[in-house]
Amino acid sequence: MRIARPLQAALLGALLVVSALAGTAAAQNTGGELVFGVNREADMLDLHVGSSRYDLVPAAQIYDTLLFLTEDGEFLPWLAEEVTFNDDATEYTIRLRPGVTFHDGTPLDAEALKFNFDRIVDPATMSAKAAGEMGPYNRTEVIDELTVVVHFDASYPGFLAAISDWRSGGPHSPSAIQADPDGFRFAPVGTGPFRFVEWVQGNRIVLERNPDYAWPRPGTQNDGPAYLDRVVFRTIAEDGSRVVSLRNREIDGLLRLPPQELAGFEGNQDFVVTRATLPGSGVLLIVNAGKAPTNDLAFRQALLHVVSPDQISRVGYFGAWPPHRGSVLSESNPDFVDVSDMFPFDPERAEQLLDEGGWVMGADGVRVKDGNRAELVYIGFPSPETTRTMELIQALVGPLGIRIQITELESGAIHAARQAGDHHIAHLTFIYTDSHFLRTLFHSENIGRGWNFIHKVDEDLDALLEAVQIEADMERRAELAERIQRHMLEQGYVLPTVYQHTINVFGAHVNDVESYPVYGEAPYFYDTWLD
């Protein structure tokens, strides 16, 4: 058994940060209410069950995590005082920090942690995402009041990342869940700096300060209860209205500034802009290799030569979201590799590939091969940025004799259509930090029922994805991840566009808003105070 080394070094670092900043804490104003405008309401706040990224925005204040993952890829102790694992990463020993209680007074102990892990993987929970993060979980063994050993059926190096995420690593109160399992979705109880007060569906979620809070996240300035009395998450779906509400001071901050508005806020002294590139896939266009005409490799590679991330960033996102330089991992993922030199923007090369591949230009300006016309169906969400992107791509591929029909659907319909393979090109974004998650998205076992929208069985790819999930040696893992990234592009399974980027804006009277360096979308209001 060995200790996760970064943990020790980081613990020391975190202690230094906390002690250095402890003296400044007295200057902060306490009290007040912060109203934060969000573009979409959370689906639910039971993170064991739900999967929406918008759940995390309020949830990040309600739940703490066992470990805290820094931008440098270090895992720092938080609710877990220490995490150690055996050489083949099949057993993890977690020692909890003493004295932590849930908002309902239930202590966070070994039994509570076991309850959480067992509930996540229980099929009855119907977990949409957290269960995937638990990998080949077998069982949790309670050693003493504050210590558990988590057993896996196979090597699972991704567990450290999993317990740094709120879904599987943010303990939910067992007593509250047992009292009302379904009601918990809309009345969550965690250990975080703010506790749940009310949820007015379609309008607002209200949280208030947890007065007993004394287990701060590493690197924060505060070390007791939060400064703000209350935090209100108000849903304002319309981008323009959210921006106007901020300018009129009806709200104190907003999530997801539309990219075209960035120029008006950056450099404006009345506002503070925070930006972060999210980990995960970035904004990808997944190519269906299971049906004509995109089942043709030359055709897919030709698309890669014209779908230019630089142009998409500039036109679709006004340069505010950076162009994707990788294939299926973002710049902020630890195993990211820059593969932008593999398929540079080159329409002439695209034309050559199509000509050589037997795609003959028809009289109506559409290429044809073996009776298959180069007409593609795109399926995606109705978002102004992706619509602009697709309209740009339509214009770029048009002269090559390729037509694209844009179809925009709501989330339920889009997922069914992608699973059924109705598309040639489908929109996909997914947030994850660890490369083991690539299996969930691209393994052929997930065709038709999961997230694989390539619709082609590729045994080489499957083998690589299985290997990366269980490889405990970090260097070897990185090598495998690089091979996957190159393979995905070589085969033209994905058309990378931009990194997922989040731009949040606050009035200048709002101080010390932190964002999670890795899960950058959710602001963290523990240190925040108002002028």
Add this chain to the structure above:
Amino acid sequence: MLRRAIGKFIRHPGGMVGLGLFLALVCIAVFAPAIAPYDPLRVDPIAALTPPSAEHWMGTDTLGRDVMSRVIHGTRISLRLGVISVSIGLSLGVLIGVLAGYLGGRVDGILMRFIDMLLAFPSLILALVAVFALGPGLTNAMIAVGISAIPAFARITRGEVLSAKENLYVQSAQALGGSEVTIMVRHILPNIIAPNIVMGALMTGTAILAGAALSFLGLGAQSPTPEWGLMLSQGRGFMSLAWWLTFFPGLGIMLTVMAMNLLGDGLRDVLDPRIR
């Protein structure tokens, strides 16, 4: 009688303005490719979001497409949507109305309860339900808007048929042993055309507005079609940065709907026997 009606219409200022605007819009729609200065789908990212200028009279959109060319081509789509969907509503509505009014009894009861059911929903909600069932797209939007227009035509037709049925010439035709189909087509139908023409003109404006609303909601025309509602929807995030993206398509909708309403009002004043 026709000459008198035309003469009366010519003296109706609102009707003439409506007719003039309508004819101008029809000309724009017919000659759109010749009038539009650019290809409405031509993307030029370098010229994106150019304000109105000598080169682009109505500016350019986020992809550098010429807004004026898109508005001109949008006239075609909107007029086609208005005419086709009103034709659907008119033909089905008149059929239901004539059958219900002439046959009466149980047929009338069943058909009119069906129409009452449709009337219970605001027409846009009805169109939304129809387009959800059919799937998004311009053709389906036309069908959906057409379906939502059926009740108005059916009710007005039924009323006219009920009153026409009492006329002596209908009763004589019946006495002479004319078949019901012949009586409906030859004797009743010509007498209910006038109110339906008025209703058709007024409904065209409503239909264009409903079609634009569906496209605005992402259920009608799909990108990159230069449809006014869709252009409004795509421009709404840029109101403070690029007003021309929403102003000109909005103006197009306003002028077209106004033209159809003025024309409809004029026709009603001329053709409605109660006013006449």
